[in-house]
Ligand SMILES: Nc1nc2c(ncn2[C@@H]2O[C@H](COP(=O)(O)OP(=O)(O)O)[C@@H](O)[C@H]2O)c(=O)[nH]1
């Protein structure tokens with residue numbers, strides 16, 4: 001008799017991500033991984049979020065780009081701890097980069113860790129960073145077909161943020177179709193609509209953070 005034994009071969013990144021997930025669970029840190037094309041508004045969303053959160057919130061941020069400290073500088077203005085990860089030629093963050101960046105931070109003193117991934121709708125999708133949730137941003141200048149063209153990130157992201165809705169009068173973007181496309185690849189997907197320049201629509205996003213944070217505390 002032959003018995004088929006199927007074993008999932010964990011990649012080196014998966015193993016490191018398991019360690020990160022255990023650390024986040026132990027210290028009750030909600031870790032959120034923001035993913036989008038370059039320029040969709042990841043940094044802008046975080047800037048607005050940090051302006052709204054109480055100054056006493058125990059929030060920290062890691063932000064990834066190929067080059068420059070620009071985003072870390074933008075985010076640091078709010079006064080929360082932030083570190084830039086520059087990846088050189090690499091189109092995504094991986095778990096080893098997160099471990100290195102967290103080396104001199106005490107996770108017990110952090111309640112929410114936001115990770116802004118490198119701008120890319122493909123590569124970051126397949127890298128587990130030990131996060132609780134991946135969030136995908138789609139801005140209205142990118143076209144409503146992107147969920148269909150890049151389904152993987154929309155399929156696994158817990159929340160989709162459609163950003164730059166202030167530009168809807170000026171660009172040919174079919175909002176209803178974009179929502180239908182996202183829900184085609186991810187039935188029932190939670191979708192919020194924001195403008196980070198006009199500071200509109202952020203309440204459901206803040207409520208999402210609150211809800212996920214409560215879940216982490218209860219685990
Ligand atoms: N009109 C408009 N512009 C936005 C909005 N959010 C971000 N932007 C602009 O889009 C550009 C890219 O934003 P950024 O936050 O750097 O995107 P990231 O590359 O995803 O981090 C910047 O010029 C922002 O000011 C928005 O809601 N509406």
Ligand SMILES: [Mg+2]
Pocket residue numbers: 042043044071116
């Ligand atoms: Mg950015």
